[in-house]
Amino acid sequence: MSSSHVYKKVEIVGSSPNSIEEAIQNALDECxxxxxxxxxxxxxxxxxxxxDGKVGHFQVSLKIGFRIGKD
Amino acid sequence: MSSSHVYKKVEIVGSSPNSIEEAIQNALDECxxxxxxxxxxxxxxxxxxxxDGKVGHFQVSLKIGFRIGKD
Amino acid sequence: MSSSHVYKKVEIVGSSPNSIEEAIQNALDECxxxxxxxxxxxxxxxxxxxxDGKVGHFQVSLKIGFRIGKD
Amino acid sequence: MSSSHVYKKVEIVGSSPNSIEEAIQNALDECxxxxxxxxxxxxxxxxxxxxDGKVGHFQVSLKIGFRIGKD
Amino acid sequence: MSSSHVYKKVEIVGSSPNSIEEAIQNALDECxxxxxxxxxxxxxxxxxxxxDGKVGHFQVSLKIGFRIGKD
Amino acid sequence: MSSSHVYKKVEIVGSSPNSIEEAIQNALDECxxxxxxxxxxxxxxxxxxxxDGKVGHFQVSLKIGFRIGKD
Amino acid sequence: MSSSHVYKKVEIVGSSPNSIEEAIQNALDECxxxxxxxxxxxxxxxxxxxxDGKVGHFQVSLKIGFRIGKD
Amino acid sequence: MSSSHVYKKVEIVGSSPNSIEEAIQNALDECxxxxxxxxxxxxxxxxxxxxDGKVGHFQVSLKIGFRIGKD
Amino acid sequence: MSSSHVYKKVEIVGSSPNSIEEAIQNALDECxxxxxxxxxxxxxxxxxxxxDGKVGHFQVSLKIGFRIGKD
Amino acid sequence: MSSSHVYKKVEIVGSSPNSIEEAIQNALDECxxxxxxxxxxxxxxxxxxxxDGKVGHFQVSLKIGFRIGKD
Amino acid sequence: MSSSHVYKKVEIVGSSPNSIEEAIQNALDECxxxxxxxxxxxxxxxxxxxxDGKVGHFQVSLKIGFRIGKD
Amino acid sequence: MSSSHVYKKVEIVGSSPNSIEEAIQNALDECxxxxxxxxxxxxxxxxxxxxDGKVGHFQVSLKIGFRIGKD
Known part of the structure; x- marks a missing residue:
C-alpha cells in the first residue's frame, strides 16, 4: 500500500573538534x-x-533512518 | 570451514495501518x-x-539476519 | 520560534482481551x-x-506524545 | 502470613505461524x-x-508468573 | 515531615533548529x-x-523534576 | 468494553530520612x-x-499506576 | 573438576506488607x-x-542462585 | 499445530578455571x-x-533453551 | 568559574545482616x-x-558522588 | 576538515565450533x-x-566500525 | 608484552552554565x-x-579512560 | 560489625593480542x-x-571488586 513506507537505519559515527552538533552534521554529510x-x-x-588534556574530537554515534522502496 | 556461517544484520522499519504482524512482513518484503x-x-x-486519535500506522523496527559469504 | 514544537509524553496502559493492537487503540481512546x-x-x-490458562487481557504500556504550547 | 503470596517466574518461548497473540497463547497452553x-x-x-522471504514463525519469549506455596 | 519533599517528573520533548542546549531550554520554557x-x-x-541532508531540528526528551505538595 | 481498563502511570519521587519504605509511602501520600x-x-x-557522611534522605522514584476512565 | 561448581538461578517474587527485606526473606523461605x-x-x-492509598504489599523479584550437581 | 514448537529457557552458571568456553560447556554438561x-x-x-591476583574461575551465566511438549 | 563544580563518583558495596538501609550507611561510613x-x-x-536458607547479608552497590577540586 | 573522520558500523555474526575468539575473527574475515x-x-x-549436549557453534554478534569518506 | 596496554576508567561529573561541551571540558580539566x-x-x-525556569548548569557524567602501568 | 565487609569496585580495561582470557588476566595483573x-x-x-583485517587486540573492560577497610 502506497501509504506504508519502509525505512532502513544505518549507524554512522561523526566527529568534530568543536561540538556535538557539528559531529552530528558531519555524519549526515558523509551519509x-x-x-x-x-x-x-x-x-x-x-x-x-x-x-593533551583537552577534547580532541567529539565522536557521536547516530542511527540515521531513510526511506527505501517506492518513492 | 564450511560449517561456520557468517551473517549480517540490517535494521529495517516496516509500517502498516492494520497490524504489527503486517508491518513486520512489509519490512521483510522490502528487504x-x-x-x-x-x-x-x-x-x-x-x-x-x-x-485523529486513532493508530495511523504501526511502525516496527526489526533487525533482519541473513547469511553472507559462501552458500 | 514557531517551527520549534514542544511535546509532552504520558504513559498509558491499555488493555484488551483480543489483541495487542486493540489494547493500544483503547489506550489512545481514553487518552x-x-x-x-x-x-x-x-x-x-x-x-x-x-x-484459567488463557490470556485474560493483553496489557500494553505506551508513551503517547502530544504537542503542547502554541498551535 | 496468608496474605503474602510467593510467585515463581519461568521463561517460555511460544511460536506461531500466524500471530504474536497466538504464539503467546501457545506458550501458556504448554506451560x-x-x-x-x-x-x-x-x-x-x-x-x-x-x-522464503515470509515470516515462518513468530517466536515470543514470555516470563510466566504463577503462585507457589500455600493456596 | 517538612524536610521530606516529594517531586513529580514529567517527560517533555523540546526542539530547536540550532542546538541541543536550546532544545532543552525550549522544553523548560514551555513546561x-x-x-x-x-x-x-x-x-x-x-x-x-x-x-535536505541537514539537521532540521534537534529533538531532546527530558524528564523534568519539580516539587509538589507543601512549599 | 467494561472489562478493559485503562491506566495512567505517573512518576513521583518520595523521600524520607528513615527508610526506603517510608519514602515510598510518602510518595503515595502526596500523589x-x-x-x-x-x-x-x-x-x-x-x-x-x-x-555529614550520613544518609540525609532516601529518594525513591516510583511509577504509580492508577485507573482512568469509567469506574 | 570438583572445584568447578555449576549453579542454577530461579526467579521468585516474594511479598510482604511490612518491608522489602521481609519480602526477600519470604521468597527465600518458599524457595x-x-x-x-x-x-x-x-x-x-x-x-x-x-x-486505599497505602502500600498493600511490597513485591520483590529475586533471582536465587543455588548449586547443582555434585556436592 | 505440529510445526509450532514451544521452548523453555533456564538460567545456569557454569565455571571453569581455564576458559570462558569451558565454563559454558560445563554448564551444558550439568544441565x-x-x-x-x-x-x-x-x-x-x-x-x-x-x-592471589589470578583468575580463580570464570563464571558464565547462560540461558539455555530446550524444546518442551510434543516431540 | 567558581559556580561550576566537578564531582567524582566511586562505586562501593556495603553489606549488612539487618537491612538495605544499614548496608548503604556502612558503605558511606567506610568511604x-x-x-x-x-x-x-x-x-x-x-x-x-x-x-542456611536465610539472608546472610544484604549487599548494596552504590555510586557515591563527592565534590573535587576547589572548595 | 581532514582531521574529522566519519565511520560506519555494521553488525556481523561470526561463528566457530572452537572458540569465541575464532568466531570474532571469522566475522572480520568475511566483512x-x-x-x-x-x-x-x-x-x-x-x-x-x-x-548432542555440546556446543555446536559459538555465535558472536559484533559491531564492526570502518572509516568512510576521504582517506 | 609492551603492546598490551592497560587502562583505568574513572567517572567524573563536569558542570557548566553554558554548554554540554564546556561541562565535558571542565571535567577533563579537573581530572x-x-x-x-x-x-x-x-x-x-x-x-x-x-x-528560575532556566538551565542553571548542565551536568555531564563522563567515564574518562587513561593508560596505567608501563609508559 | 566485623562480619559486614565493604568493597570498592574499579573499572579496568585489559588488552591482549591473543585471547579474552589473557586480556582479563592482564587487567588483574596491573590492578x-x-x-x-x-x-x-x-x-x-x-x-x-x-x-590489517585481523584482531589486533582484544580489549575487555572489567569491574574489579576488592575489600576495603578493616581486614
Whole structure:
C-alpha cells in the first residue's frame, strides 16, 4: 500500500573538534553522499578522544533512518 | 570451514495501518528485494503515529539476519 | 520560534482481551478524551494476566506524545 | 502470613505461524500442562524465523508468573 | 515531615533548529508555563529530523523534576 | 468494553530520612491527594543525598499506576 | 573438576506488607522448601500494590542462585 | 499445530578455571543431566572470582533453551 | 568559574545482616574515611548471600558522588 | 576538515565450533571481503547452538566500525 | 608484552552554565590535575539543575579512560 | 560489625593480542600492583581494534571488586 513506507537505519559515527552538533552534521554529510531520503537520526552514543588534556574530537554515534522502496 | 556461517544484520522499519504482524512482513518484503538468504528477525522497537486519535500506522523496527559469504 | 514544537509524553496502559493492537487503540481512546494533538506512541512494555490458562487481557504500556504550547 | 503470596517466574518461548497473540497463547497452553495457578505474563523478546522471504514463525519469549506455596 | 519533599517528573520533548542546549531550554520554557518549582532535568533521548541532508531540528526528551505538595 | 481498563502511570519521587519504605509511602501520600484509584507502583530508582557522611534522605522514584476512565 | 561448581538461578517474587527485606526473606523461605544449597540472590525488580492509598504489599523479584550437581 | 514448537529457557552458571568456553560447556554438561532437547544458549553475564591476583574461575551465566511438549 | 563544580563518583558495596538501609550507611561510613565532601549516592545493585536458607547479608552497590577540586 | 573522520558500523555474526575468539575473527574475515579500513569491533551478543549436549557453534554478534569518506 | 596496554576508567561529573561541551571540558580539566595519559571519554548521563525556569548548569557524567602501568 | 565487609569496585580495561582470557588476566595483573584483596571481577564490555583485517587486540573492560577497610 502506497501509504506504508519502509525505512532502513544505518549507524554512522561523526566527529568534530568543536561540538556535538557539528559531529552530528558531519555524519549526515558523509551519509548523504550515498543515501537519499534521510528523514531522522537517533543519538546512540557520545564519546571523544583526549589530546593533551583537552577534547580532541567529539565522536557521536547516530542511527540515521531513510526511506527505501517506492518513492 | 564450511560449517561456520557468517551473517549480517540490517535494521529495517516496516509500517502498516492494520497490524504489527503486517508491518513486520512489509519490512521483510522490502528487504527481500535486495537481500537473499534472510533467516531470522528480532523486533527492537514498536511505535506508531496517531491520526485523529486513532493508530495511523504501526511502525516496527526489526533487525533482519541473513547469511553472507559462501552458500 | 514557531517551527520549534514542544511535546509532552504520558504513559498509558491499555488493555484488551483480543489483541495487542486493540489494547493500544483503547489506550489512545481514553487518552484522547483529555488530550488534544496526539502525534505518536511508543510501546514500552507488553504484559497480560491469565485466567484459567488463557490470556485474560493483553496489557500494553505506551508513551503517547502530544504537542503542547502554541498551535 | 496468608496474605503474602510467593510467585515463581519461568521463561517460555511460544511460536506461531500466524500471530504474536497466538504464539503467546501457545506458550501458556504448554506451560499450563505442568504448572497450576498461572497469573500473569511479561513479553521479554519477539523474534521470528523467515522462510522464503515470509515470516515462518513468530517466536515470543514470555516470563510466566504463577503462585507457589500455600493456596 | 517538612524536610521530606516529594517531586513529580514529567517527560517533555523540546526542539530547536540550532542546538541541543536550546532544545532543552525550549522544553523548560514551555513546561514552566504550567508548572512551578522546577528543580532538575535528565536527558533521556536525543533525536532529530533531517531536511535536505541537514539537521532540521534537534529533538531532546527530558524528564523534568519539580516539587509538589507543601512549599 | 467494561472489562478493559485503562491506566495512567505517573512518576513521583518520595523521600524520607528513615527508610526506603517510608519514602515510598510518602510518595503515595502526596500523589493520593490529587489522584484516585491508585493500584500499583514500580520502583525505578533509589538514590539519596548525604549530610555529614550520613544518609540525609532516601529518594525513591516510583511509577504509580492508577485507573482512568469509567469506574 | 570438583572445584568447578555449576549453579542454577530461579526467579521468585516474594511479598510482604511490612518491608522489602521481609519480602526477600519470604521468597527465600518458599524457595527453600524445594531447593537445597541456595547461595545468593539478586534483586531484579521492586514493585507493590496499593490499597486505599497505602502500600498493600511490597513485591520483590529475586533471582536465587543455588548449586547443582555434585556436592 | 505440529510445526509450532514451544521452548523453555533456564538460567545456569557454569565455571571453569581455564576458559570462558569451558565454563559454558560445563554448564551444558550439568544441565544436560536433567534436560533433553537442548537447542541453544545465550550468554547473559561473565564474571569470575580472583585468587592471589589470578583468575580463580570464570563464571558464565547462560540461558539455555530446550524444546518442551510434543516431540 | 567558581559556580561550576566537578564531582567524582566511586562505586562501593556495603553489606549488612539487618537491612538495605544499614548496608548503604556502612558503605558511606567506610568511604567517608578517605573521601571528603560526599554529596549523594545512587543504588546500582542489590544482592545478598544466603546462609542456611536465610539472608546472610544484604549487599548494596552504590555510586557515591563527592565534590573535587576547589572548595 | 581532514582531521574529522566519519565511520560506519555494521553488525556481523561470526561463528566457530572452537572458540569465541575464532568466531570474532571469522566475522572480520568475511566483512573484510567487501569493506576496507576496518578499525574496531564491539561484541554485542554471544550465543550458540547445542548439538548432542555440546556446543555446536559459538555465535558472536559484533559491531564492526570502518572509516568512510576521504582517506 | 609492551603492546598490551592497560587502562583505568574513572567517572567524573563536569558542570557548566553554558554548554554540554564546556561541562565535558571542565571535567577533563579537573581530572587532568591528578591523572596523566587521559585518552578518551564516554558520556554516560546528561542532567542539569534549573534556576528560575532556566538551565542553571548542565551536568555531564563522563567515564574518562587513561593508560596505567608501563609508559 | 566485623562480619559486614565493604568493597570498592574499579573499572579496568585489559588488552591482549591473543585471547579474552589473557586480556582479563592482564587487567588483574596491573590492578594488583596497587590494590590488595581483589576478590571478583565482572566483564562489562568486550571490544577490540583491527589491524590489517585481523584482531589486533582484544580489549575487555572489567569491574574489579576488592575489600576495603578493616581486614
Amino acid at each position: 548523504g553522499k550515498s543515501v537519499r531520503n534521510m528523514e531522522w537520526f537517533e543519538v546512540v552514543e557520545t564519546r571523544g578522544h583526549i589530546v | 527481500g528485494k535486495s537481500v537473499r538468504n534472510m533467516e531470522w528477525f528480532e523486533v527492537v522497537e514498536t511505535r506508531g503515529h496517531i491520526v | 484522547g478524551k483529555s488530550v488534544r494533538n496526539m502525534e505518536w506512541f511508543e510501546v514500552v512494555e507488553t504484559r497480560g494476566h491469565i485466567v | 499450563g500442562k505442568s504448572v497450576r495457578n498461572m497469573e500473569w505474563f511479561e513479553v521479554v523478546e519477539t523474534r521470528g524465523h523467515i522462510v | 514552566g508555563k504550567s508548572v512551578r518549582n522546577m528543580e532538575w532535568f535528565e536527558v533521556v533521548e536525543t533525536r532529530g529530523h533531517i531536511v | 493520593g491527594k490529587s489522584v484516585r484509584n491508585m493500584e500499583w507502583f514500580e520502583v525505578v530508582e533509589t538514590r539519596g543525598h548525604i549530610v | 527453600g522448601k524445594s531447593v537445597r544449597n541456595m547461595e545468593w540472590f539478586e534483586v531484579v525488580e521492586t514493585r507493590g500494590h496499593i490499597v | 544436560g543431566k536433567s534436560v533433553r532437547n537442548m537447542e541453544w544458549f545465550e550468554v547473559v553475564e561473565t564474571r569470575g572470582h580472583i585468587v | 567517608g574515611k578517605s573521601v571528603r565532601n560526599m554529596e549523594w549516592f545512587e543504588v546500582v545493585e542489590t544482592r545478598g548471600h544466603i546462609v | 573484510g571481503k567487501s569493506v576496507r579500513n576496518m578499525e574496531w569491533f564491539e561484541v554485542v551478543e554471544t550465543r550458540g547452538h547445542i548439538v | 587532568g590535575k591528578s591523572v596523566r595519559n587521559m585518552e578518551w571519554f564516554e558520556v554516560v548521563e546528561t542532567r542539569g539543575h534549573i534556576v | 594488583g600492583k596497587s590494590v590488595r584483596n581483589m576478590e571478583w571481577f565482572e566483564v562489562v564490555e568486550t571490544r577490540g581494534h583491527i589491524v
